[in-house]
Amino acid sequence: MIRSLALRDAAAELWEASLTHPFVRGIGDGTLDERVFQWYVRQDYRFLIDYGRLLSLGAARAPRLSWMRRFAALSLAVLETEMELHRSFAARWDVHDLEATVVEPATAAYCDFLLRVASLGDFAELVAAVAPCMWGYAEIGTALASSATSARYGEWIEMYASEEFGELAAWSRELLDEVEGDLDRMREAFVASSRHELAFWEAAWQSAAA
Numbered sequence: 001m002i003r004s005l006a007l008r009d010a011a012a013e014l015w016e017a018s019l020t021h022p023f024v025r026g027i028g029d030g031t032l033d034e035r036v037f038q039w040y041v042r043q044d045y046r047f048l049i050d051y052g053r054l055l056s057l058g059a060a061r062a063p064r065l066s067w068m069r070r071f072a073a074l075s076l077a078v079l080e081t082e083m084e085l086h087r088s089f090a091a092r093w094d095v096h097d098l099e100a101t102v103v104e105p106a107t108a109a110y111c112d113f114l115l116r117v118a119s120l121g122d123f124a125e126l127v128a129a130v131a132p133c134m135w136g137y138a139e140i141g142t143a144l145a146s147s148a149t150s151a152r153y154g155e156w157i158e159m160y161a162s163e164e165f166g167e168l169a170a171w172s173r174e175l176l177d178e179v180e181g182d183l184d185r186m187r188e189a190f191v192a193s194s195r196h197e198l199a200f201w202e203a204a205w206q207s208a209a210a
Contacts, residue, residue, distance in 0.1 A: 002177055003176055003177050003183065003186075004131075004173040004174075004176040004177050006183070006187075007128065007131070007176060007186065007187055007190040007191075008135075010187050010190065010191055011132065011190055011191045011194035011195075014191070014194040014195055014197070014198050015132075015136060015139070015194060017198050018136065018140065018194075018197055018198050018201055019139070019140060019143055021198070021201045021202070021205065022205055023036065023040070023201045023202075023204050023205040024140055024144070024201060027144060027148075027153045027156060027157065028143075028144040028147055028148040028149065028150070028153075028157070029148070029149045029150050030148075030149065030150025030151070030152035030153065031150075032152075032153065033208050034093055035207070035208055036204055036205060036207055036208045037089075037093070037153065037204075038090075038093050038095050039204055039207035039208075040204040040207075041086050041089045041090055041093070041095060041098075042090075042095060042098060042101040043101065043103070043104055043106075043107045043200070043203070043204065044086060044107075044200075045083060045086045045087075045090070045098045045099075045101065046098075046099075046101050046103050046107055046111075047107050047110065047111060047200075048078055048079070048082060048083050048086070049079075049083075049099075050111040050114065050115060051078055051111075051114070051133070052075045052078045052079040053075075053115065053118075054114045054115060054118050054126075054130060055071050055072075055074045055075035055078060055130070056071070056072070056075045057115075057118040057119065057126070058071035058074075058075075058118065058123075058126055058127075058130065059071035059072040059075065061118070061123050061126060062123065063123060067175070070171065074168070082159075085155070085156075085159055086098065088155075089155075089156070104203060104207075105203070106196075106199050106200050106202070106203035107200065107203070109196060109199070110193075110196035110197075110199070110200055113129070113192060113193070113196055114129055114130070114193070114196075117129040117189055121185070121189065122181055122182075122185075123179065123181070124179045124180060124181020124182065124185070124186050125181065125185050125186060125188075125189045126189075127172075127175050127176060127179050127181075127186070128176065128181075128185075128186035128187070128189040128190040128193070129189040129190070129192070129193045130172070130193070131172040131173070131175070131176055131190060131193070132190060132193040132194045132197050133193065133197065134165075134168050134169050134171075134172040135169040135172050135173060136194065136197055137160045137165065137169075138160060138161075138165050138166050138168065138169035139169070140160060141157055141158075141159070141160025141161035141162070141165060142160075142161050142166070144157045144160075144161065145157055145158070145161035
């Protein structure tokens with residue numbers, strides 16, 4: 001079996017739980033409480049700061065120049081384009097001082113995991129840890145684009161269902177298949193990252209009760 005598909009299969013239950021999570025479904029049908037989405041925007045903004053660091057570490061550790069260039073470009077795109085989308089959402093829903101947002105436990109746990117793998121693991125583990133964010137968001141975006149019944153969060157859906165983000169997901173799969181590394185360690189990193197993705201959706205969903 002192709003390695004990327006084997007890793008996807010290992011995390012299949014987690015990915016299905018993310019696709020059917022009430023937060024994700026609420027994005028698609030427009031019923032998601034604005035307070036919950038505001039929590040998500042704040043926390044994901046803080047996540048993206050460390051995600052930019054992770055991608056920079058990927059550039060620093062990449063064994064091929066082409067991979068180094070791609071990781072460096074992705075880091076810049078996250079810190080500019082993707083974070084700008086979050087700032088536009090924040091302005092629309094009257095959310096201010098994003099960088100002053102206190103990082104919640106689920107966000108901190110995910111960031112700590114990614115940066116630990118990027119710093120202490122090998123490059124193949126880094127690739128496996130980052131893939132669920134790229135690939136998973138593209139899968140969710142595509143699914144919502146084909147089934148959404150409301151345009152309330154349409155801009156968010158459009159970004160992650162875009163051709164550009166689909167190409168990014170395809171590249172992450174190609175990288176999983178090309179990189180040299182221990183499959184068991186890659187699987188562990190991929191599944192752990194997928195679990196953090198699901199925990200992030202759940203933390204956002206539960207924020208309304210806080």
